[in-house]
Amino acid sequence: MLVALLVFVALAAGYGVLYYMNHKTPVPEGCENLKAECEGCKVTSCEMHPVHDTSKGENEND
Amino acid sequence: MAEMFSMFLAAVLINNIVLSKFLGMCPFLGVSKKLSSAIGMGAAVIFVIFGASIFTYGIYYLVLEPNGLDYMKLIVFILVIAAFVQFTEMVIKKYSPSLYKALGIYLPLITTNCAVLFVALDNITSKFTFTEMLVNSIAVPAGFMLVLVIFSTIRERLDTADVPNSFKGNPIALIVAAVMALAFSAFAGLV
């Protein structure tokens, strides 16, 4: 039981630290506006959806 | 050696992860509009599945199994995969902007890609040895990439076709996938 908790806490902490460090690492130059344009599902709240693509003009979203 | 090769072929062509196991459908439909994005996504998936499989395999046999923590494998694996993706993203952000430009945008999409978790679990439930695990973790995503690249070239052509209104978008893509699945089922007797 104790080992289980230890393993879990270690992994969760490791993930948390990596997540935080990744967020702190700046995006390299020229990659700020990269979009995957994933249209696999129609969930427009997903930030991969092309709806969020601001680099194009607003009239082009057909 | 020959055994490994036939295992590789079986995982790529016969038990293809997309066309016979239906995993990774979201990126299969979502990131297959252009050949370039299909190649980027495929490469990112190969890298993540291979790396994450080695980590999960190691953690399972070194930490979980000796301590009788088999029941925790789902939580542990999903954490390891997510952490691995974060780590990879961070490293290529820092050291290789050009690689980040090509693959970086697909990495966040991969954490919730069921193919990664499936391969990690499959390596354990199939009781693979270390070498078998390595072959499997390369072959499965290679099959994913093969199908994704073929599919994207078909879809590029489909753009100019006159498709019935209600089939536009995903439905016609799924019909194409059905035909591909039929074609791939011919490989069944290969190995």
Next chain:
Amino acid sequence: MNRMKNFTAGFLRENPVFGLYLGLCSVLAISTTLNNAIGMGVAVIAVLVMSNVIISALRKIIPDEIRIPVYIVIIATLVTIVEMLIHAYAPSLYSALGAFINLIVVNCIILGRAEAFANKNGIFDSALDGLGMGLGYTASLTCIALIRQLLGTGALSFSNPFTNEIIFNIQIIPVGYEIPLFTTATGAFITFALLAAALSAYNNKKAEKAKKEAK
């Protein structure tokens, strides 16, 4: 009234499977028989309702920065519990569903609802939303399974997953006239594509009507 609307959204308007294309992996793979479809549906409903309730209860405690990792851990825990329950009480269902119970963790519906609904709404509303979306998922899954089992094997059957006792087994298409293609991957893709196209045709027609009325 508003609550009712949220609840029914999962069936047609925002159907997670045919409308939003979420959770396709399990839908295509599990929809071979009615038994698998309903078993999987119930498992997803259980996880979805519980995860929505827990996440909405904790929504003010979880820091916004690391909410996704926290959601993933909560969902993985719930899936492990559900998996153990199925393993213990319905072993035949467990072996039929295989890895797909574990893969509920990465089913976009669960994380999507946590992100889009549960972290903004109260506990009761979130539970209702989870139930509605889960039922929408189960209904779509059952619908595909019905078509595939009927055309592929010619019979419709359902058995109690706990005791394996057959509840009904009706041969509708005479033996020799069934189309085994529908039990294979190709059949899954075709069935799904046709149903999705039908829903999209229905939506198109409705949109056209609305346009005409607006004029």
